[in-house]
Amino acid sequence: MQTLTSPVSANDSPLFLSTDPSIQRRKTRPVPVGDVTIGGNHPVVVQSMINEDTLDIEGAVAGIRRLHEIGCEIVRVTVPSLAHAYALAEIKQKLLATYQAVPLVADVHHNGMKIALEVAKHVDKVRINPGLYVFEKPKADRTEYTQAEFDEIGEKIRATLEPLVVSLRDQGKAMRIGVNHGSLAERMLFTYGDTPEGMVESALECIRICESLNFYNLVVSLKASRVPVMLAAYRLLVQRMNALGMEYPLHLGVTEAGDGEYGRIKSTAGIGTLLAEGIGDTIRVSLTEAPEKEIPVCYSILQALGLRKTMVEYVACPSCGRTLFNLEEVLHQVREATKHLTGLDIAVMGCIVNGPGEMADADYGYVGKQPGYISLYRGKEEIKKVPESQGVQELINLIKADNRWVEP
Numbered sequence: 001m002q003t004l005t006s007p008v009s010a011n012d013s014p015l016f017l018s019t020d021p022s023i024q025r026r027k028t029r030p031v032p033v034g035d036v037t038i039g040g041n042h043p044v045v046v047q048s049m050i051n052e053d054t055l056d057i058e059g060a061v062a063g064i065r066r067l068h069e070i071g072c073e074i075v076r077v078t079v080p081s082l083a084h085a086y087a088l089a090e091i092k093q094k095l096l097a098t099y100q101a102v103p104l105v106a107d108v109h110h111n112g113m114k115i116a117l118e119v120a121k122h123v124d125k126v127r128i129n130p131g132l133y134v135f136e137k138p139k140a141d142r143t144e145y146t147q148a149e150f151d152e153i154g155e156k157i158r159a160t161l162e163p164l165v166v167s168l169r170d171q172g173k174a175m176r177i178g179v180n181h182g183s184l185a186e187r188m189l190f191t192y193g194d195t196p197e198g199m200v201e202s203a204l205e206c207i208r209i210c211e212s213l214n215f216y217n218l219v220v221s222l223k224a225s226r227v228p229v230m231l232a233a234y235r236l237l238v239q240r241m242n243a244l245g246m247e248y249p250l251h252l253g254v255t256e257a258g259d260g261e262y263g264r265i266k267s268t269a270g271i272g273t274l275l276a277e278g279i280g281d282t283i284r285v286s287l288t289e290a291p292e293k294e295i296p297v298c299y300s301i302l303q304a305l306g307l308r309k310t311m312v313e314y315v316a317c318p319s320c321g322r323t324l325f326n327l328e329e330v331l332h333q334v335r336e337a338t339k340h341l342t343g344l345d346i347a348v349m350g351c352i353v354n355g356p357g358e359m360a361d362a363d364y365g366y367v368g369k370q371p372g373y374i375s376l377y378r379g380k381e382e383i384k385k386v387p388e389s390q391g392v393q394e395l396i397n398l399i400k401a402d403n404r405w406v407e408p
Contacts, residue, residue, distance in 0.1 A: 023305060025278045026238065028249040031174050031217050034103030034124040036073050038174075038219055038282045039249030043308050044275065045282035046298040047251070048291045049076040049107070054084040054091070061094045063291075068102045071295050071310070074282070076105040076127065079112075085119035092122050105176065108133065116164045125174040125219070126164065130202045131183040134160045138186045145190045153187055158209050169215040176251060177206045181224035181233070196222070196233035200240055207246065219282065221251035227270040230254055234274055249281035259288040264297050272301050312338050315347040315362055323350030324368030325388055333392045334366060338399070340408040346395075347377075363404075366395055378402070 018024075030040030038045050050063035054077050064075045079085050088106060095102055106119040109132045116126050116133075134157045168175050179199045192198035199222045210218055222233040234250065241248065254270040257263040267285040274280050285297040302308040314335060319327040327350045334348055347359030349367045359365045365377030374391035376383050376398055386394045399405045 023276060023278055023307065026250075027247055028281055029216065029247045031219055031249055032124075032172075033074055033105070033174050033219075034101060036103045038074075038251075039247075042281075044280060044302055045073050046071060046295060046302075047074040047076065047105075047282055047284045048072045048294045048298075049078070049284070051291060054078060054087050057087060057090050057094060060087070060091050061098070064091070064095060064102055064104070065099050067291060067295065068099075070292060071299060072291075074103045074105060074125075076107050077123075079106045079108050079115055079119050080110075082115055082118055085115050085122070088119050088122040113160050113164065117167055120164060120167045120171065120173065123173075125176060126168060127176040127178045128161075128164070128206075129178050129180055129183055130157070130206050131180065131185045131188070133157075134185075136186055142186070142190070145187045150187050150191060153185075154205065157205070161206065161209050162213060165210050165213045165215045168217065169213065172217070174217040174219060175210070175215070176219045176221060177203050177210075178221045178223070178251070179203050179233075180255060181222075181226075181229055182255075196229060196236050199224075199233045200237045203237060204240065204244075207248065216248075218248045219251050220248050221253065223253050223255040225254065225256040227254055227266060227273075230270045231273060234279055235277075238279055250279060251282045251284070252280040253284045253286055255286055257286050257288075263287045263289075267297065268301055272305060275301070275305050275307060309343055312341050312343075313345045315345060315349075315359055317349050317351075317358070319350055322353055324371055325350065325374070325391075330366070330391070334395065337392055337396055341399075341404070341406065344399070344404065364395060364398060366391060 028039035030042065031038045036045055048067050050060060050067065052059040052063040054060050060077060067075050077088065079088065092104065104123040105125040105127055106123045107127050108116045108119065109129050112133055116128065120126050136153060179202050181199055184198050184202060188198040188202050192201055203220050203222060207218060220237065222237055224230040224233060252271045252274055254267045257267045271283050283298055285294045287294050299308065299310050303311060303313065314331065316327065316331050327348065331348045334346060338346060345362040347362035347365040349359055349365065352367065352369050360380050363379065367375045367377065369375045372388050373385050374388050375385050376395055378398065383398060396405065
């Protein structure tokens with residue numbers, strides 16, 4: 001397998017590595033989005049985005065409902081025109097009439113002041129991209145930005161952003177300042193280069209405008225399609241915000257992660273790393289697939305890190321020559337029988353070497369101790385030995401006996 005030259009450089013500075021197994025989450029201010037709160041001491045929130053055209057009222061309502069029913073707590077919709085903004089009013093009313101209120105975020109991009117002002121009436125949060133909200137067409141012959149030119153555009157950004165900020169502030173709604181690495185404004189690129197620093201400065205510029213207008217219901221994101229850039233940008237932003245006394249919650253994501261196994265691994269590498277460092281208050285896994293497929297990945301990341309427990313945690317050894325039953329097949333059977341439960345840890349171990357010692361923290365254990373028989377455990381206590389053919393059913397019976405079973 002060919003390995004290309006790595007862009008990673010050596011760093012001789014000492015590296016701080018925490019030995020605390022618990023995650024110490026960064027302190028952030030709570031920001032309400034409908035009936036969901038991002039930040040504070042609230043659980044990390046799961047988000048996604050429908051792929052239906054917002055002008056398709058029925059389709060958009062159905063897409064929002066599908067996502068919400070499977071655990072998407074905040075749903076984003078694209079709003080590229082005033083017609084789409086007006087459509088959000090109908091979508092919101094139809095959700096209330098046929099389902100329930102769902103926290104909605106409007107995604108507004110190119111020169112979107114009029115669009116944002118209209119849609120702010122109908123949603124709970126507006127997401128703007130600082131590099132596109134006030135779009136300056138690049139000049140092919142430009143070689144630099146003078147400070148006067150930089151400041152002039154800064155004032156234009158303030159004037160354009162102010163009406164939206166005032167509207168959201170007065171309505172008690174929220175804004176996401178969503179910086180994307182691929183759409184940094186030209187003045188930021190000329191001043192800071194194509195760097196995480198440019199992303200951070202772009203976000204801070206908008207934050208300062210909001211603060212000057214006494215608006216603090218802010219969530220910030222610094223997304224990139226390359227994981228190292230995304231990690232560096234968020235870490236730098238946290239450093240800068242800590243120095244400035246800012247406690248705004250952060251929305252994490254690896255944008256344009258792709259599809260399939262690699263898209264999931266790429267998203268987990270970025271999102272999971274920052275969450276493990278205590279950074280992040282809401283997440284989206286951006287896959288080139290149906291948005292419904294993003295939600296299980298989000299909850300799996302959160303569960304793996306112990307930040308939210310919404311499903312059964314399965315502990316299973318990787319199998320080896322000591323295994324006394326078909327581990328892969330049995331794990332599949334156990335998962336299919338119990339995957340609808342929540343809050344349980346179930347261990348499936350192929351031999352006495354890995355079980356029961358390595359499954360001591362599990363609520364229930366399924367262990368191969370001798371050929372043809374399975375030992376079932378409650379915690380560290382062996383409860384019974386049963387024929388292998390009865391193992392899965394007897395595990396279910398044990399869970400039922402403890403009144404921890406619910407019918408699927």
